[in-house]
Structure formats: structure tokens, C-alpha cells
Amino acid sequence: MYEVIMPKMGETMETGIIEKWRKKEGDKVEKGEILYDLATDKVSLEVESFFTGILRKIVKTEGEEVPIMEIIAYIGEKDEPLPGVGDTSKAELATETVKAQQAKVEEKTPAADTNNTTINMPASEAEAERVSISPLAKNLAQSNSIDISKVKGTGPGGRIVKEDIEEMISLKSRGTRIFISPFAKKTALESGIDYKSAGIQGTGPGGRIIQSDIAAYSKIGASAVKEELVSAPSGEIKVLSASPLKGVRKIIAERMVESKHNIPHILLYSVCDVTNLISLREKIKTKIEKNYGLKITYTDFITRIAAIALSEFKGVNSSLRDETHIIYDDINIGIGVSVSASNSLIVPTIFNADKKGIFEIAKNRSELVEKGRNGKLALAEISNATFTISNLGMYGVRSFTAIINPPQGAIMMVSEMYETPVVINGKIEISTCMEIGVAVDHRIIDGALAAQFLQRVKELVENPEMLIL
Numbered sequence: 001m002y003e004v005i006m007p008k009m010g011e012t013m014e015t016g017i018i019e020k021w022r023k024k025e026g027d028k029v030e031k032g033e034i035l036y037d038l039a040t041d042k043v044s045l046e047v048e049s050f051f052t053g054i055l056r057k058i059v060k061t062e063g064e065e066v067p068i069m070e071i072i073a074y075i076g077e078k079d080e081p082l083p084g085v086g087d088t089s090k091a092e093l094a095t096e097t098v099k100a101q102q103a104k105v106e107e108k109t110p111a112a113d114t115n116n117t118t119i120n121m122p123a124s125e126a127e128a129e130r131v132s133i134s135p136l137a138k139n140l141a142q143s144n145s146i147d148i149s150k151v152k153g154t155g156p157g158g159r160i161v162k163e164d165i166e167e168m169i170s171l172k173s174r175g176t177r178i179f180i181s182p183f184a185k186k187t188a189l190e191s192g193i194d195y196k197s198a199g200i201q202g203t204g205p206g207g208r209i210i211q212s213d214i215a216a217y218s219k220i221g222a223s224a225v226k227e228e229l230v231s232a233p234s235g236e237i238k239v240l241s242a243s244p245l246k247g248v249r250k251i252i253a254e255r256m257v258e259s260k261h262n263i264p265h266i267l268l269y270s271v272c273d274v275t276n277l278i279s280l281r282e283k284i285k286t287k288i289e290k291n292y293g294l295k296i297t298y299t300d301f302i303t304r305i306a307a308i309a310l311s312e313f314k315g316v317n318s319s320l321r322d323e324t325h326i327i328y329d330d331i332n333i334g335i336g337v338s339v340s341a342s343n344s345l346i347v348p349t350i351f352n353a354d355k356k357g358i359f360e361i362a363k364n365r366s367e368l369v370e371k372g373r374n375g376k377l378a379l380a381e382i383s384n385a386t387f388t389i390s391n392l393g394m395y396g397v398r399s400f401t402a403i404i405n406p407p408q409g410a411i412m413m414v415s416e417m418y419e420t421p422v423v424i425n426g427k428i429e430i431s432t433c434m435e436i437g438v439a440v441d442h443r444i445i446d447g448a449l450a451a452q453f454l455q456r457v458k459e460l461v462e463n464p465e466m467l468i469l
Contacts, residue, residue, distance in 0.1 A: 001076035001083060004035070006060075007381055008068040013040050013160070014134050015251070017065050017376035018072065022046075023055045029075055033387040036072075040251070045379050063190070063246070067134075069163050070282045137252070139262050140165045180209040187214045190335055192244040252345065258407050266447055267401060269437040270454050272461040274417055277301060278432060280464045287361065299335065299391050300362040302414055302436075304467055305460040307331050310387060313453040317386050318334045318444055319407040325444045333366060334385030334405070335370050349385040349404065358467065389414060399435050409444055411436040413456075425428035436461065 006016050019037040023029055027201070034050040052076040056435055073080060137160050141148050153160035169459050179202065180188075180195055188195040191336045200217050202209035245253055253463060277298070285296045310317045310331045318327040318353040331354040334347040348368035350361060372375045391414040397419065402411045416434040422431045436457060440450045460466055 001056070001074055001080050002053065003071050004049070004051075004073040004075060006040075006068050006070050006072050007047070008064040009038070013068060015065050015067050015138050016040050018060055019044060019250070021058060027055050029055050034081055040379075044375065049075065053299050054078050058182070061186075064186070065250075067159075069084065069159075072218075081182060083097075101428055105241055121150055121297045125290060134162065136258060137165045139168075139258060143261060144169050146251060151279070152288045153212060153294055153377075176210065181211065182203055182441050184209050186212045187211050191218050192242075193218060224304045248367065255328070255406065256403050259403050263404050264405065264442040265404060265439045266445075266450065267440045268447070268450050268454050269399065269413075269435055270458045272317075272434050272436055273422065273431050274298075274434045275431050278417070279466045287297055288362075292359075294359070294362055294366060296358065296362050297365075298417075299414070300358055300365055301388070301464065301467070302389060302391070302412075302461075303333055303335065303350060303353055303361050303365070304356075304358050305457055305464075306333060306387065306389060306412055308351070308460060308467070309453050310455040311354045311447060315438065316410050316438075316445060316451050316453045318409045320441060320444050321407050328386045330384075330386065332384055332386045334382075334388040335368070336388060336390040336407075337369050346377065346382060347385060348372055348377060351384075383401060388412070389461070393417060399437070401437075401438055404439055404441055409441040410450070413439070 008018070008251055017039040021036045021037045022034045023036075029035060029049045031049055031052045033049050035055075036047055038045055038047045045179065054077065056076050057072060057074040058072070059074070061067050062068075062261075066072055076082075113401065133153070138148070140146075140162060141151070146165055148160060151160050151164050151168055152158075153162055157462045169384070179198060185195065191214065195209060198217060200209055200213055203213055229263075244250075244282060249345065255269070281296060281298065281301065288294055288296055301443075306458045310333075314329075317331055330352060333353045335350065337346050337348060348365075348371070350356070350364050350368075353361060356364070368377065370382060371381070385405075388402075388405050388408060388411045390411060392400055393414055393416040396416050397414050401415055402413045403413050417432050417434045419430055420433050421428050422433070423429075424431070436454070438450055438454050438457075442457065
């Protein structure tokens with residue numbers, strides 16, 4: 001009997017969401033065949049089966065958020081007996097499965113410097129034994145003064161996960177523990193019911209909340225809401241929709257809160273005169289579009305400029321992981337792209353941007369954005385960025401603050417271009433300007449270093465002819 005494990009598809013991934021099962025229980029599965037669709041904090045992707053056999057049991061259902069290394073299904077022979085659901089005794093098989101899946105991702109990932117190899121490789125068995133709490137759970141515990149030595153982990157191998165800490169926080173504030181069956185908990189989450197604060201009376205053994213209690217509460221709650229809406233005064237606010245965060249949007253929300261809570265951001269801004277940059281782009285854009293069918297954007301210039309500045313101030317191209325300050329040799333720049341169809345944000349990566357010219361960056365960026373908007377990006381194409389650029393200039397935003405995308409140490413903000421009076425050689429003239437900012441992790445990047453980096457960016461923006469030197 002083979003265990004299908006929730007793989008760790010990326011360095012920051014703690015959980016994954018099963019969007020859709022491509023097979024149902026009892027179906028024949030071939031090795032290499034698409035088994036299910038997985039949503040991570042970065043992208044949705046198709047996951048192949050690593051085994052051939054019959055899909056005997058689906059343990060985790062569609063829409064369920066599952067911690068990494070947890071069993072989601074079993075594949076075996078037709079009459080082979082099933083082990084206990086949730087049994088994680090076959091740790092060695094689980095580790096090998098994840099290693100195989102991670103290796104498959106790395107085959108598609110552009111080669112990186114040897115300094116990064118250790119970071120990108122899957123955790124060894126020794127590391128797995130050493131780490132007994134997830135980073136998200138650890139941060140949550142520290143911020144709420146929870147003694148993790150008193151927490152019993154419910155994750156794979158007894159690992160402490162976020163839900164365990166949340167339960168302790170609830171216990172700490174309430175003084176009593178809520179006992180609820182897994183099925184009831186799942187039903188509550190799917191129904192958008194916060195069972196921890198709803199005051200639901202359990203009718204199961206020992207006052208345990210069971211599925212029927214959630215169903216009964218749901219009906220009462222729905223009736224109460226309906227009655228309230230009917231009898232509400234005309235001055236009350238009408239609600240168009242209300243739904244709990246779920247899927248990729250929920251994961252993004254959690255990671256952004258984690259970043260803002262744990263990373264001390266410092267922000268610096270500089271106003272750049274882009275008159276020369278506009279002139280240079282106007283000179284080359286028509287010819288390149290006519291000859292190559294490629295549109296050169298200001299984002300392409302900014303990416304090239306950021307890459308040059310990062311190569312000169314490598315301390316900005318860094319991250320902090322497990323109390324270790326890592327400075328990268330590779331300069332891989334993530335470009336934030338909004339996907340309106342799914343109301344989400346993707347960040348495809350321009351690898352080795354410092355070694356590419358404007359034309360090559362534009363070609364790379366165009367292909368990645370097209371793939372992203374069509375949902376065709378591979379995991380390797382959105383992984384291993386060392387720095388991110390967020391450009392909201394096309395929306396007419398004059399200035400904004402971005403949140404660092406962990407584990408990166410910095411993010412650049414690019415705003416709109418606008419005409420404004422400026423003083424040049426003692427005379428007032430009209431120039432086109434743009435505000436560029438940078439947010440850095442102050443634990444590893446000092447304000448002076450960030451300022452030097454931004455100063456170099458400004459110099460290159462205002463003198464774009466230097467890009468060809």
C-alpha cells in the first residue's frame with residue numbers, strides 16, 4: 001500500500017489545498033498520470049502520481065487545507081487492506097515521496113549558484129527530527145507567549161502546527177478546552193462557523209461537539225440572520241456578500257500577516273526624473289515591436305535597473321532564515337502580476353536578471369505574464385526569487401507601501417509617472433517624475449545600505465544610457 005503525501009512544493013510552503021481530485025476511489029492510477037490539482041501560497045498546479053495501482057482511499061477532500069507531509073490518499077492493490085486513516089508510521093516512505101516530488105520540481109528550476117543549493121534542497125531526515133514546530137506556529141506561539149513545551153503537536157510525527165497554537169491561545173483566553181470531532185470541525189469550517197467562539201453545546205460523549213451540533217447551529221444561525229434582515233431598520237447597512245477566506249487567498253492573507261507581524265520594515269522613497277527614460281523607450285519601442293512583435297515596458301527597464309543596483313549592493317539581495325543571514329549571488333527578480341479572473345496575485349521570476357539585457361528581460365517577462373494570466377505557470381517559474389518589484393503605476397497610484405514577500409529581505413515599489421514643476425539649473429521647468437520606494441527587513445539591511453541602493457536606482461533611472469555601459 002502506497003501513501004500519497006502532501007508534498008512540500010517550495011521553501012515557504014507549510015500547507016496545501018486540494019483543489020480537485022482527478023480520480024475517484026476505485027479508479028486505476030498510472031505512475032505519471034495527473035492525480036489531483038494542488039493550490040499553494042504561490043500557484044495552482046497539477047500533481048502527478050508517483051505510483052501505479054488503485055486509488056483505494058481519499059483521506060483529504062477537495063477544498064481541504066492539508067499540512068505538508070500529511071497523508072491525503074492511499075494507492076494499492078484492489079483487495080489490499082487499508083491501514084488506519086491518518087497513520088504516519090511509514091515516515092521513510094513519506095520522506096522518499098516528498099524527495100521525489102521536490103526533485104521533479106528542481107529538474108525544471110534554472111540552475112542556481114552552489115551557495116543556494118543547500119537552501120533549495122528538501123529537508124533531511126535529521127532536520128525533520130530536529131524541527132518539531134512549523135515556522136508559522138513558532139511565530140504565533142512567540143507573539144502570544146505560548147510555552148511550546150506544553151503543546152501536544154497534531155501534525156505529522158507529532159509536529160506542532162498552527163492549529164495547535166490557535167487551540168492553546170483559545171484555551172488560554174477561555175480557561176476551558178473545546179472538544180470537537182474532526183468531521184464536525186470540517187463542517188464548521190466549510191460553513192464559515194467559528195465554533196471556538198459560537199458557544200455551541202456539544203451533545204457527543206463528554207460534551208464533545210459533533211457534526212449534528214454544527215448542522216443544528218447552522219440552521220438556527222441562518223434563521224436568525226434571515227429574521228434580522230427582514231426586521232432590520234431601513235438605515236441598516238445591506239451586505240452584498242459575506243464568505244470566509246479560503247484557498248489561495250487565505251494562504252496569501254496568512255503570509256502577509258506573518259510578514260508584517262514578524263519583519264520590521266523600514267521604507268525609503270525617492271522621486272526620479274524619468275524624462276530621459278521616456279525618451280529612450282520612445283526611440284526603441286516601435287522598432288522592436290515591429291521587428292520582433294515584442295512590447296518594451298517601463299517594468300523591463302526598472303527590472304534591469306534593479307538588477308544592476310542589486311549586483312552592486314548585494315546586501316539588499318538577501319534573506320533571514322532560521323537566524324541565518326543569507327546573501328545571494330544569483331539575482332532573481334520577482335514581478336508582481338495581478339490576475340483579475342481569480343482575484344489573486346502571482347509573482348513570476350526573472351532568473352539571473354543581472355546577466356540579461358532589456359530585450360531579453362522583456363521577452364522573458366512577456367512570456368511569464370501571459371502564462372500567469374492563463375494559469376499555465378509552472379512552480380519553477382514562480383520560485384526562488386531573491387527580490388520583488390511591485391508596480392502600481394499603471395493604476396495611477398502616486399505612492400504606496402508594499403509588504404515584503406518572505407523569505408526575501410526587500411521589495412521595490414514603483415508608482416505612476418506624472419508631470420510636475422521642478423527646478424533645473426535655477427529655472428522652473430516641467431518634467432515627468434516617478435516615485436520609487438524600497439521596503440527592507442531592518443534585521444539584516446541597514447537604512448544606509450537601503451539608501452545607497454535606492455540612490456543608485458535613481459541615478460540609473462535618470463541616466464538610462466548607463467544601462468548599456
